[in-house]
Amino acid sequence: MIKQLFPIRHVIGYLASLVLSAAALVVIYGDLSDAANMVVLLVTAIIQASLQLFVFMHIGESADTKKELYINIAYALFVGLITIFGTLFIFVWGWYA
Amino acid sequence: MDLEKFKVHGEPLIYGAMISIALATIGIIVGLTYFKKWGYLWREWLTTVDHKRIGVMYIIAALLMLFRGGVDALMMRLQTAAPEMKFLDAQHYNEVFTTHGLIMILFMAMPFIIGLMNVIIPLQIGARDVAFPRLNAISFWLFFMGAMLLNISFVVGGSPDAGWSAYFPLASIEFSPTVGNNYYSLALQISGIGTLMTGVNFIVTILKMRAPGMTLMKMPMFTWSVLITNIIIVFAFPVLTVALALMMFDRLFGSQFFTMANGGMDMLWANLFWVWGHPEVYIVILPAFGIYSEIIATFSKKNLYGYTSMVFSMVIISLLSFLVWAHHFYTMGQGVMVNSFFSITTMAIAVPTGVKIFNWLFTLRKGRISFTTPMLYTLAFIPIFTIGGVTGVMLAMASADYQYHNTMFLVAHFHYVLIPGAVFAVIAGFHYWFPKVFGFRLNDRIGKHAFWWIAISFNVTFFPMFFLGLMGMTRRMYTYSEESGFGPLNMLSFAGALGLAIGFVILVYNIYWSTRYAPRDTNGDPWDGRTLEWATHSPIPAYNFAVIPKVNSRDPYWESKQKNTPLYEDKITKIHLPNNTGKPFILGVIFFFLGFFLVFSMWIPAIVAGVGIIIMLAVMSFERDHGFYISAEEVAATEKKLRGETV
Numbered sequence: 001m002i003k004q005l006f007p008i009r010h011v012i013g014y015l016a017s018l019v020l021s022a023a024a025l026v027v028i029y030g031d032l033s034d035a036a037n038m039v040v041l042l043v044t045a046i047i048q049a050s051l052q053l054f055v056f057m058h059i060g061e062s063a064d065t066k067k068e069l070y071i072n073i074a075y076a077l078f079v080g081l082i083t084i085f086g087t088l089f090i091f092v093w094g095w096y097a
Numbered sequence: 098m099d100l101e102k103f104k105v106h107g108e109p110l111i112y113g114a115m116i117s118i119a120l121a122t123i124g125i126i127v128g129l130t131y132f133k134k135w136g137y138l139w140r141e142w143l144t145t146v147d148h149k150r151i152g153v154m155y156i157i158a159a160l161l162m163l164f165r166g167g168v169d170a171l172m173m174r175l176q177t178a179a180p181e182m183k184f185l186d187a188q189h190y191n192e193v194f195t196t197h198g199l200i201m202i203l204f205m206a207m208p209f210i211i212g213l214m215n216v217i218i219p220l221q222i223g224a225r226d227v228a229f230p231r232l233n234a235i236s237f238w239l240f241f242m243g244a245m246l247l248n249i250s251f252v253v254g255g256s257p258d259a260g261w262s263a264y265f266p267l268a269s270i271e272f273s274p275t276v277g278n279n280y281y282s283l284a285l286q287i288s289g290i291g292t293l294m295t296g297v298n299f300i301v302t303i304l305k306m307r308a309p310g311m312t313l314m315k316m317p318m319f320t321w322s323v324l325i326t327n328i329i330i331v332f333a334f335p336v337l338t339v340a341l342a343l344m345m346f347d348r349l350f351g352s353q354f355f356t357m358a359n360g361g362m363d364m365l366w367a368n369l370f371w372v373w374g375h376p377e378v379y380i381v382i383l384p385a386f387g388i389y390s391e392i393i394a395t396f397s398k399k400n401l402y403g404y405t406s407m408v409f410s411m412v413i414i415s416l417l418s419f420l421v422w423a424h425h426f427y428t429m430g431q432g433v434m435v436n437s438f439f440s441i442t443t444m445a446i447a448v449p450t451g452v453k454i455f456n457w458l459f460t461l462r463k464g465r466i467s468f469t470t471p472m473l474y475t476l477a478f479i480p481i482f483t484i485g486g487v488t489g490v491m492l493a494m495a496s497a498d499y500q501y502h503n504t505m506f507l508v509a510h511f512h513y514v515l516i517p518g519a520v521f522a523v524i525a526g527f528h529y530w531f532p533k534v535f536g537f538r539l540n541d542r543i544g545k546h547a548f549w550w551i552a553i554s555f556n557v558t559f560f561p562m563f564f565l566g567l568m569g570m571t572r573r574m575y576t577y578s579e580e581s582g583f584g585p586l587n588m589l590s591f592a593g594a595l596g597l598a599i600g601f602v603i604l605v606y607n608i609y610w611s612t613r614y615a616p617r618d619t620n621g622d623p624w625d626g627r628t629l630e631w632a633t634h635s636p637i638p639a640y641n642f643a644v645i646p647k648v649n650s651r652d653p654y655w656e657s658k659q660k661n662t663p664l665y666e667d668k669i670t671k672i673h674l675p676n677n678t679g680k681p682f683i684l685g686v687i688f689f690f691l692g693f694f695l696v697f698s699m700w701i702p703a704i705v706a707g708v709g710i711i712i713m714l715a716v717m718s719f720e721r722d723h724g725f726y727i728s729a730e731e732v733a734a735t736e737k738k739l740r741g742e743t744v
Contacts (some may be wrong), residue, residue: 075332078416083419086372086501094431095431
């Protein structure tokens with residue numbers, strides 16, 4: 001009963017994402033160099049994303065749909081990277097100057 | 098409290114709209130009470146989790162929105178029919194074209210397609226419902242409440258007026274101080290969350306719940322198109338969600354994401370909007386391609402030509418749809434390199450689309466074609482859509498686009514793509530699947546009358562706009578001078594719009610006429626269909642299939658009819674179904690109030706509504722509901738009755 005009301009894995013996952021979000025605030029309130037800021041953001045973002053995938057989205061479970069899973073993740077990466085780098089391409093690298 | 102901010106002043110038309118809304122509401126309430134239908138409405142519809150009923154509700158909402166958006170269109174055409182018209186003023190015209198665009202794309206085309214998906218997909222894959230029936234009900238109610246929120250803006254506080262694309266800085270609080278664009282951000286947000294959940298629901302349904310034997314490459318083409326559409330939904334809608342949230346922060350809480358000062362960037366809105374907006378075009382067009390593929394195969398009595406290439410071209414379209422968004426703002430200031438890149442990716446989309454067009458033509462070749470109403474829409478789609486596609490390639494050339502950017506040429510182009518590509522398709526699908534849901538066909542003769550009115554008037558309305566655009570008439574102009582020479586073609590266009598209105602009235606009359614007089618269909622397969630949805634009875638029993646069919650080809654039902662092989666091998670057993678629930682509806686209503694209070698910056702009520710949503714979500718998470726069983730005997734009895742045997 002207590003296990004059902006207090007799913008330890010999920011609660012820890014939830015707390016961890018809160019901590020990671022707070023940790024990312026170092027970029028604003030801390031006094032680090034730009035490079036260090038980027039490292040902080042990248043590291044917290046990657047841990048945050050994998051936390052979501054493993055704890056809440058059960059990516060480790062059920063072996064029979066691995067292929068569909070990887071296709072979906074590849075598609076998501078494709079769309080995410082295209083959006084980010086496409087925007088940079090439009091507004092920074094390829095901007096009329 | 099200050100009631101002044103809720104009022105919209107000055108226009109006799111708006112007072113007319115208020116009165117008609119009030120009368121319609123009173124009419125509905127009195128009607129429901131008089132016929133004692135409140136209980137029926139609540140038990141059978143508002144609380145339903147049945148995919149068929151949810152689909153029907155989506156389609157009814159879409160038809161209502163079609164007429165709302167259509168009246169907007171008529172008002173615009175009337176206002177521009179002659180030079181210096183005084184029918185609408187500039188502000189009112191801005192509101193009308195903004196809501197026309199929003200309603201037609203988000204609250205007409207989308208729900209119509211999602212409605213058809215809801216009704217047909219579980220049947221086509223031989224399933225008893227979608228994967229998450231309750232989530233499906235939540236999706237519907239969020240969409241519906243979002244649509245209602247946008248619709249009341251017209252009479253409470255004022256409509257959004259910065260175009261359906263709501264470009265910043267115009268849409269910012271500085272330049273659009275009314276609540277109109279608050280409605281935009283919140284109504285779209287609420288219905289967008291619903292759409293996102295639909296996306297998840299249908300991906301899981303199609304990947305996990307297909308009948309035994311139906312491999313991915315044996316799925317009907319409509320199912321394929323819906324799978325790909327929902328994948329696009331899941332990847333494109335989060336961008337809109339984020340963009341709308343930033344817009345809301347800018348307008349309500351004074352953040353500076355899209356302003357021109359304090360490090361904000363107005364152009365980023367246009368960028369994010371179209372990162373979602375272009376895939377959105379394919380979200381409404383790909384299912385249409387699926388509908389046409391089903392109709393062409395059925396009414397040519399042939400299997401679909403080039404099945405594999407159809408699937409691959411849709412996958413390629415879905416990938417390319419994320420690579421072309423900058424072609425919506427070639428003139429914004431990015432360099433030649435950027436425009437060339439997006440120009441090429443845009444033209445590349447014409448290739449897979451062309452493959453599909455040729456596949457349909459080859460399916461028709463040597464087929465035994467029957468010219469039914471849905472088939473007529475499909476056949477009209479091919480040439481009209483091709484005109485839209487070719488003018489699209491013209492617009493895709495960045496250097497040429499500088500000539501007709503934001504002119505009526507563009508307006509003509511996207512109506513030439515979206516009306517045959519989405520509206521004809523949903524009407525064709527509506528006629529095609531209507532007998533499946535209601536057990537009788539829409540009258541073919543009246544249907545054809547409506548078709549000819551719609552198809553011809555469509556061209557009369559929009560073809561002149563190509564020339565108007567080339568003559569230099571920009572879009573969204575509320576009036577023009579006589580010397581411009583735009584008058585005659587605009588008048589022609591208005592005449593076409595009236596014809597379209599007549600066509601749609603005939604279409605609705607056909608629903609009324611057929612409901613009363615059309616012969617009832619008894620075998621569930623009026624068109625001699627090919628896919629599984631025709632294998633069950635019409636109207637469809639709550640459990641869809643008494644026994645889950647076994648599939649071993651792409652056209653399983655056709656195969657079983659031709660070779661006389663049985664589709665069902667198992668015995669009837671008890672069937673598990675989900676219980677109805679009123680919670681999705683209540684959740685939707687709370688979302689509506691949250692949206693409304695946020696629009697008017699009424700913080701305390703908004704917080705109360707927000708807490709209400711969290712409570713509802715918690716209650717629903719902890720609720721245990723195991724559904725119910727229909728016993729094997731009851732299923733057998735229902736089956737006998739539906740087959741017309743006496744029990």
